[in-house]
Amino acid sequence: MTTRQDGQFALALGLGSMFNHEPSGRENVGFVRDMDQALIRYVALRDIAAGEELCICYGPNVWFDVVSDCEPETASPPETAQDFLSSFEL
Helix, strand or coil: EEEEECCCCECCCCCHHHHCCCCCCCCCEEEECCCCCCCEEEECCCCCCCEEEEEEECCCCCCCCCCCCCCCCCCCCCCCCCHHHHHCCC
């Protein structure tokens, strides 16, 4: 996420760059630019359940096709490290 205000830019790094996108109105995290402190402050926009993914709206000009109502992954995690390693083709 990048943002511009008064000719200055802010770029989210660290954990701030880990939020996935949800269209406006569906996100559960918002942000406030604090240009005086050179900070981006993240705020919960509603109650967020334990284990729920944190999502933010990247804005109207995203560079990818927005997928709505994503289906959860159906694959089961590997039971052992050997199962996991054998899933890769060398």
